[in-house]
Amino acid sequence: MVTELPVVVGLGPVEASIVDPVFSGHARFVADPGPADLALAVGAIVRAHVTVDSELLDAMPKLTALARTGVGVEKVDVQQAHSRGIPVIITPGSNTTAVAEGTLAHLLALTKALPELTRLVRDNRWTERDGVQVGDLEGGTLAILGYGRIGRKVAQLAHAFGMNVVAYDPYVTDADVPLAASVEEALRSATHISCHLPATPETTGLINRSVIESLAPGTIIVNVARGEVLDLDAALWGLTAGILGGVGLDVFDQEPPQHHPIFDHPNVVLTPHVMGLTTASTAETFRQAALGILAVLAGRPPAHIALPPTPLNGEHHD
Secondary structure (H helix, E strand, O other): OOOOOEEEEEEOOOHHHHHHHHHHOOOOOEOOOHHHHHHHHHEEEEEEEEEEEHHHHOOOOOOEEEEEOOOOOOOOOOOHHHHHOOOOEEOOOHHHHHHHHHHHHHHHHOOOOHHHHHHHHHHHHHHHHHHHHOOOOOEEEEEEEOHHHHHHHHHHHHHHOOOOOOOEOOOOOOOOEEEOOOOOHHOOOOEEEEEOOOOOOOOOOOOOOOHHOOOOEEEEEEEEOOHHEOOOHHHHHHHHHEEEEEEEOOOOOOOOOOOOHHHHOEEEEEEOOOOOOOOHHHHHHHHHHHHHHHHHOOOOOOOOEOOOOOOOOOOOOO
């Protein structure tokens, strides 16, 4: 007699070639589930753009484990899942290096004026190169807002470039860099800022016009955390006023985003929420998610779960 393997579904694009070997002999993975598959699902791997609410949970009455790639759970009703006895598995650390490297990529591109210099060469304006200000990371001060795994990795990379580093994180009491007591204190001497905070009522609009007005002229801001943290209207004002020397955005409060005038500014670098999605980090995220579901199916606690709403000491996405 052949025993049917339990069904695990993908909610959003999940690479079957990565999770199939993990589930082999233990579960059957369905990458593009229909209603019948959802009804049978005991596990689900969900990507960032998919919203998991009561209605979707109702469609999966047999669900015993839900794995969210990354650590941001804004689009998952964790309270509702918890009330149904469904652990929400997360995968911290799987994309730490990828996001940190992406942060440095944005910082370097803006500091070295790569977008403007590219346009000079492309438009045959070579003689104008002396009018473009090309800066250095060395000797600058990077203020890291949010000092979890990713923030700490960014600090390590920034130190390698000869930068001074200060961090702000209200939920961290022990760090390998100076910890500021407030955002204002962290930004006081900053030449560069990188955001690694989750989206919460406290962090939404945290970087606003008042904060930007207090910055030193030419400060560069990179946001690879959550779009809600940075007020784009205020950032555009800061660029126009010459307070901000550049803005790097990998995240947006709505994804895909509606066009914002800041997108057209020459000192802006834009990426579509992909800094954490390198080939290696994506594979590791999916693998950890699959292993978490297998642990629950085997009656073991998964390595990492998201708890019902509490202050988040969060990381990046995906």
